[in-house]
Amino acid sequence: MAEGPPLVLVVDDDPDILEAICDILGAEGYRVARARHGLEALERVEAERPALILLDLMMPVMDGVAFASALRRRGTLGSVPVVVISADSNPDRAVAVGARGFLAKPFDIDALLAQVAANVR
Amino acid sequence: MSNEPRTETPAPEGASEHLPNDKRSSFLGFSAHEIRNPLSTALWSAELLARLSSEERGGARGEKLSGMCLRALRRLKILVEDHFLSERLAIGGLPLRLEVVTVAEAIASIAGKAGVVNLSLDLPQGLAVRADRGMLEHALEALLAAAAREGAPVRVEGARADDEVRLKVRGAPPAPDALAMPQKGTPSDPSGRALALYTARRVAAALGGSLSASADAYVLALPIAADPH
Numbered sequence: 001m002a003e004g005p006p007l008v009l010v011v012d013d014d015p016d017i018l019e020a021i022c023d024i025l026g027a028e029g030y031r032v033a034r035a036r037h038g039l040e041a042l043e044r045v046e047a048e049r050p051a052l053i054l055l056d057l058m059m060p061v062m063d064g065v066a067f068a069s070a071l072r073r074r075g076t077l078g079s080v081p082v083v084v085i086s087a088d089s090n091p092d093r094a095v096a097v098g099a100r101g102f103l104a105k106p107f108d109i110d111a112l113l114a115q116v117a118a119n120v121r
Numbered sequence: 122m123s124n125e126p127r128t129e130t131p132a133p134e135g136a137s138e139h140l141p142n143d144k145r146s147s148f149l150g151f152s153a154h155e156i157r158n159p160l161s162t163a164l165w166s167a168e169l170l171a172r173l174s175s176e177e178r179g180g181a182r183g184e185k186l187s188g189m190c191l192r193a194l195r196r197l198k199i200l201v202e203d204h205f206l207s208e209r210l211a212i213g214g215l216p217l218r219l220e221v222v223t224v225a226e227a228i229a230s231i232a233g234k235a236g237v238v239n240l241s242l243d244l245p246q247g248l249a250v251r252a253d254r255g256m257l258e259h260a261l262e263a264l265l266a267a268a269a270r271e272g273a274p275v276r277v278e279g280a281r282a283d284d285e286v287r288l289k290v291r292g293a294p295p296a297p298d299a300l301a302m303p304q305k306g307t308p309s310d311p312s313g314r315a316l317a318l319y320t321a322r323r324v325a326a327a328l329g330g331s332l333s334a335s336a337d338a339y340v341l342a343l344p345i346a347a348d349p350h
Contacts, residue, residue: 015311016162016189023186024165058154087157088150106161109168 006051007031011041011067012085013059017105021054022084024109025116038067040066045077051121052087053063056108068097081119152204155315156197163193196313203316206259212324217253219328223289224248224279228265231258231269235265236312239274248279251287251346254327260324260332263317264339267299268292281345285330288341295334 006057008030010021015036021030033048035041039062053071057064068078072078083101084094094102101115166189175181209215225244232240250257268275270293278289300322318332318339325332330343331338 014158016193018343019185020162020165020189023169023182027169031284087154087161089153092190105157106164109165 005029005031007033007048008116008120009033009035009041009044009048009053011035011038011053011059011064012056013037014056017056017085021112024112028113028116029120030116030120036061038062038064038070041067042070042074045071045074045080049077050080052116052119053080053081053100055097056083056118057084057086057088057097065093065097068099072098079121081121083115083119145200152200152316156200159193159196159200159313161193163190163197166190167195167230179211184318187293196311199313200316203263203314203320207316207320207323210320210327215327217256219251219253219346221249222254222257223251224286227254227257231262232265235262235269237265237269237275238272241274241276242279243276245264248281248286249346250265250328250343252343256324256328260321260328260341263314263321264290264332264341265292266312266314267295267318268339271345282342284345286344286345288343290339290341291337294337295339298333299327299334299339 006040008025010018010025010032011034012018012021013036018034018036022034025032033044033050035044041055042062043051045049055064055067062070064086068082071080071082080098081100083103084091084097084099085103085105085107086094087105089104091102091104100119103111103115132197166186170183170186170190173183173186178187206215222286225242225248228240228242265275265277268290273293275290278291280287300318321334321341325341328343330341330344333340
């Protein structure tokens with residue numbers, strides 16, 4: 001595994017959300033990878049072994065719940081911590097996917113950075 | 122434009138749709154979901170811009186964040202307008218200013234806003250409807266934007282049929298249930314048009330017409346008006 005700043009994988013179908021979060025994390029010194037849906041995220045996890053996944057729930061192709069379920073079946077990769085970022089303000093679904101944290105959009109930038117710092121592996 | 126005097130009338134009863142609470146809750150939840158994504162981007166990009174020095178704001182990152190903020194606000198504008206228009210139509214609380222509107226003129230005035238790159242018209246000379254111009258343009262913009270999805274060329278075919286005008290808008294084929302009530306759980310629409318077709322259907326009903334979708338076209342039917350010229 002490459003040494004250096006922790007890699008955070010951001011998974012969201014909204015291109016501007018992806019761009020904004022990657023900008024925020026990049027400015028704080030994190031490395032970032034991005035995926036537009038769960039299937040693409042599984043490929044990124046396999047290839048890049050992130051230290052944390054920021055996961056939207058409502059996405060095309062494969063949603064966040066299906067992604068989390070598939071991730072848990074992938075041996076050691078299943079232990080990568082997940083923080084759910086959702087426009088649905090109900091945190092129950094984040095609990096259901098075994099997330100370490102939950103942020104309801106629109107969340108504060110500082111709340112995002114605190115969740116990342118607390119959960120990055 | 123016609124010289125015929127405008128008349129103000131409340132939206133017809135058929136335009137208002139009193140939804141059962143579970144459907145209404147689902148619609149409001151969907152609207153909130155769609156609004157939260159661009160609202161997030163607008164807030165974050167504005168806050169990041171505020172944290173930059175004046176020199177940094179003029180640089181590449183500042184330019185990127187400014188563009189992001191503007192896109193998000195434009196998307197929000199469309200969503201908020203559609204949401205409140207839909208809500209006002211639902212309670213029949215919107216007075217309509219009916220006048221004779223030439224279809225070709227109405228389309229010409231909104232084609233640019235709808236993002237249509239390749240537009241062709243097949244309209245009988247002087248084809249006109251009796252409608253509220255603003256409402257008609259709102260519905261047409263939604264249909265053209267939907268048909269122009271992913272750069273598809275758009276063709277609008279008009280015809281007189283008894284006492285109504287039928288406009289077929291062809292382009293990217295309508296998605297299954299495209300005009301049904303939007304539901305939570307569907308992917309976000311980055312163009313901000315997630316509520317547009319739903320709202321357009323309500324507008325069509327308010328104007329005394331209808332909006333439907335076939336496999337390859339949206340069909341807007343509106344009350345016919347005599348050729349103003």
